[in-house]
Amino acid sequence: MLLTVVELVGVVAFAASGALVGVAKRLDFFGVCLIGVFTAIGGGVLRDVLLGITPPASLNTWKYFVTALLTSVLVFFAHAAAQRLRRGILVLDAVGMGLFASSGAAIALDAGASSQAAMLIGATTAIGGGVLRDILVNEMPLLLHRDLYAIPALVGSTVVVGCAALGSAPATGLVVGTVSASLLRLVALWRGWNLPGPRHVDG
Amino acid sequence: MLLTVVELVGVVAFAASGALVGVAKRLDFFGVCLIGVFTAIGGGVLRDVLLGITPPASLNTWKYFVTALLTSVLVFFAHAAAQRLRRGILVLDAVGMGLFASSGAAIALDAGASSQAAMLIGATTAIGGGVLRDILVNEMPLLLHRDLYAIPALVGSTVVVGCAALGSAPATGLVVGTVSASLLRLVALWRGWNLPGPRHVDG
Amino acid sequence: MLLTVVELVGVVAFAASGALVGVAKRLDFFGVCLIGVFTAIGGGVLRDVLLGITPPASLNTWKYFVTALLTSVLVFFAHAAAQRLRRGILVLDAVGMGLFASSGAAIALDAGASSQAAMLIGATTAIGGGVLRDILVNEMPLLLHRDLYAIPALVGSTVVVGCAALGSAPATGLVVGTVSASLLRLVALWRGWNLPGPRHVDG
Secondary structure, three states, rough: HHHHHHHHHHHHHHHHHHHHHHHHOOOOOOHHHHHHHHHHHHHHHHHOOOOOOOHHHHHHHHHHHHHHHHHHHHHHHHHHHHOOOOHHHHHHHHHHHHHHHHHHHHHHHOOOOHHHHHHHHHHHHHHHHHHHHHHOOOOOOOHHHHHOHHHHHHHHHHHHHHHHHHHHHHHHHHHHHHOOOOOHHHHHHOOOOOOOOOOOOOO | OHHHHHHHHHHHHHHHHHHHHHHHHHOOHHHHHHHHHHHHHHHHHHHHHOOEEEEEHHHOHHHHHHHHHHHHHHHHHOOHHHOOOOOHHHHHHHHHHHHHHHHHHEEEEEEOOOOHHHHHHHHHHHHHHHHHHHHOOOOOOHHHHOOOOOHHHHHHHHHHHHHHHHOHHHHHHHHHHHHHHHHHHHHHHHHHHOOOOOOOOOO | OOOOHHHHHHHHHHHHHHHHHHHHOOOOOHHHHHHHHHHHHHHHHHHHHHHHHOOOOOHHHHHHHHHHHHHHHHHHHHHHHHHOOHHHHHHHHHHHHHHHHHHHHHHHHHHHOOOOHHHHHHHHHHHHHHHHHHOOOOOHHHHHHOOOHHHHHHHHHHHHHHHOOOOHHHHHHHHHHHHHHHHHHHHHEEEHOOOOOOOOOOO
């Protein structure tokens, strides 16, 4: 129950980030909704396809799709307010990212994936929606060149796999994984951490 | 039989639209063929992957691939004529879109998908090829910002799911779904319907 | 054993080509690693998703991922040297492409795919990583407009399917397929073969 609430918070944050990008690109009503929905459920769809869970859970039940759609509609009509909430959305996005990485890893382990597959698929769940969003609006994915985003996601899924290997209860892994991934992301945002680029590029 | 003919008409229209984009981007012979084929069979491959039908039907039999390839070759060598037929291709494309949305929803129901999954996967079948085409030539997908395309597709798949829920024969759903989606798309093209963009964007 | 070695050579070449593109785009450390890894294992992941092999083999075991990651790290820190080795990397890439096309077709046949599906999925395995690389850095895929790349890949997978149909040992098909695809690619590179573009484009 709490898990569902946190998951839907993540969906809201991801949909809002996608819809805001759509507004900035001056898409029409439907384009904004489409990109909000793709951003919110893209990672989960990718996870389920990689695990052979078909049809993907986020298509098979309404709650994710409807939550993502309502959020996108709201952002379209109230994007000025949404812009002012951008910092809040970034915090929610960090929480959603941490949860998707952790729950993605847990779902992968349940589906019989190896430890390494669970780590990689968990991280993919968390970053998939944002990468899809950036590809759709024809931008280079932010996490390739500006955002410390994939490493926190990998930390979250790794913590879940580690907890499972140590025999702790699944809930423990989920909580510890989500908190560590989200905190790392928030600290990176707050301190403006970036990784160095290559030196002396002359090509 | 009639279904196969209509499906192949859809494949021809989708391949022609893809190949014409390739010609406009001045791709070479093989690039034009590749993008024509991807546009024509991309939606069906995506549908089958989402439903766990592997290998995807459009890869497993020749007819779709060969039809798409021959169409692309023809467009490459006769693109001036194809340009003049652009209005005709748009009409065929609307018919193909309606059919792919409807048959995609019917195939999803057959594969055990829920009503909502069948609606969403049907629409995805219809829009998938065009989105892939635009991503490959490095453009923002048309349906995000200019085309009323995804709503007709969703209408078509929803009609099929509704007919199935009401217990009508599958063929009825297919026909009604295809006709309503294609008509809506054609009216939108004819009247130049566009959805409004966000107001007062200043970011 | 030899197969594994050749496969890892292919992974190294693909990862290096991806990481070099990342360096040229001035991505940070993590972006370079991410694009190197995606380029190296993207084709194999796509192959397994199309065949219903989940989780994909390249996520389920460490060797591909770690090899791709180490290669990308090396290219990031020694990209000047990697640039000078670019011709060598192109040769390795041709070998990797030939092998991925051939082993992709063999794996598809093993998984029960039809001859045509095995040909198309084999070629997809070989070109998938490069297409993903180009989409991620927001470029039109090279093989659409400059590179004779997909035809050699299709030749390799077709040779494997043909050998299997003739009843020869799987190893024979793999060797002949890899050699013919790689040689054709190398000759195309050496002679600067390009396919003609459409004539008289005025749109």
